[in-house]
Amino acid sequence: MCREASGVSDHPSTQDVGVALEGVLAGSGCVRFNEGGTEVRVGWLYAGGDGLVVTARVDEGVVGQTRFWCDARQWADWLGDRLPVPSWDALPPDWQASAASLTFATEGVDTEGEDDPQREAMTGRAWDTEKRAAATHRECPDAQAAPAAPTSWPQVTTMTREPVETTWRIGIVLQREARRLALMHLDGVTSWLTDRCQHALPSDTPLDPSGLPTRRCILAAGWGELPASLCDRLRGGGAVLLDVAADVASGEYWLLDGTRGIAMRDGQPSGRHVAMPDIATSDAGDGAAPCTRLVAVIAERALSIPSLAAWHLGRATSHEHAPQSVLSAAHVALWRDGTPWVNGRLLRFGDGRLAVQIDPVP
Structure with a gap:
């Protein structure tokens, strides 16, 4: 399962540059x-x-x-x-x-x-x-x-x-x-x-005339974990309940930067942060059944590293906003362990839970 916190977790950077320096440049050119x-x-x-x-x-x-x-x-x-x-x-x-x-x-x-x-x-x-x-x-x-x-x-x-x-x-x-x-x-x-x-x-002005470096991030409605054997048996029409879900009714979505997630609304952090730990694989060696992670992907975006650093700290940015409205339709792509797998339709229950129903194969 994922760990959710109201503050910021101590995550490693997804780049091999100085993490401390990346932090002091958060939100700045x-x-x-x-x-x-x-x-x-x-x-x-x-x-x-x-x-x-x-x-x-x-x-x-x-x-x-x-x-x-x-x-x-x-x-x-x-x-x-x-x-x-x-x-x-x-x-x-x-x-x-x-x-x-x-x-x-x-x-x-x-x-x-x-x-x-x-x-x-x-x-x-x-x-x-x-x-x-x-x-x-x-x-x-x-x-x-x-x-x-x-x-x-x-x-x-x-x-x-x-x-x-x-x-x-x-x-x-x-x-x-x-x-x-x-x-x-x-x-x-x-x-x-x-x-x-x-x-x-x-x-706000970048030091380099060419601008700022970016990282490609995933915008997601949520994600869940299933035993790999159960995932293998899923067919068109079947559904997957998401363990962690955004409040899509209010326009919220998850911005996934590597293994770090930030809940976003109106282009700025909405206050929730998560860290996704490694999941058990087939070579875990401890007798645990191998698991797979399914992510309901809405879109991909390249976002500047200073803005990402600010959002991870829970800070709003003035010069750059994340996409404000990304769920234009109920259709999402279901990614399996970081790779596009199948397409599906987002289902929302009255209590706020989300599921993805897999599209039938033509």
């Missing part, structure tokens, strides 16, 4: 905040191919690692006002670490290693050790005695030229005046970013 003198926007980006994989450490009390991918040409342009370089490949090996450390550098924020003799030589500026020491002492007289506070902004440790698959990923766009750098998140710690996103300004 992107979010925006400032880090030092740099504007940071976080959202979905569609990119990939040959480029640079950026590995950075993040110190949040416990040091973690995070990885991003960026376009090599855009990375060189991003550094143009601080360190003019034709390309990553053109850098002498001794200069690569210093150049890489500028990737996440933000004006007004100290970045570990941002000023060092090697970079000063690369940019033609003089290294003034005494001036730096005097400034540090003015800001923190006990700086030598007290350890530096950990920072939760990434510090790049390595960069390598690597190709990645072109697909949708959550990423960040750094912008400083006319220069911008898009970085797609690959893996690693994200709390440093989710913490900032929770206090960021949301926007």
Whole structure:
């Protein structure tokens, strides 16, 4: 049987992207905040191919690692006002670490290693050790005695030229005046970013010009579970009682996103959420009779991931609504274990229960 709750269950994401990041983008095209003198926007980006994989450490009390991918040409342009370089490949090996450390550098924020003799030589500026020491002492007289506070902004440790698959990923766009750098998140710690996103300004405008990624979802009147042997004996004219049913009389239906279900009415969540556990199969091995799940499917729709994330949290969305009226007729498709099986007609009983009567085979 399915578990129904009034709140939100802790379900895994149906995508292999950062689940925590998906949550902070719920209902938004992107979010925006400032880090030092740099504007940071976080959202979905569609990119990939040959480029640079950026590995950075993040110190949040416990040091973690995070990885991003960026376009090599855009990375060189991003550094143009601080360190003019034709390309990553053109850098002498001794200069690569210093150049890489500028990737996440933000004006007004100290970045570990941002000023060092090697970079000063690369940019033609003089290294003034005494001036730096005097400034540090003015800001923190006990700086030598007290350890530096950990920072939760990434510090790049390595960069390598690597190709990645072109697909949708959550990423960040750094912008400083006319220069911008898009970085797609690959893996690693994200709390440093989710913490900032929770206090960021949301926007309905997608970060990527092509829009937002979508997932294909099922709009259903309900579903039920039967022993597989009984399902095999069903014929035209037979009926299946649905264990979980929408209040179709009020226009409600179930939006099924993988194994997660959201009751929808007027294009927004109506307050009910379910999780559909795995059902016993023929190789269950515990002596239980194998079962099959039958879903009364009204339609399929591709819906944006940020909207789905918001609906799973029970939030209404302003920029996108789910279909408002989907049951235009009593006919539905009965899916068996995720595959279209037979067509049928929806039957509604006086107590609100639903059943599907299978159409006769011509």
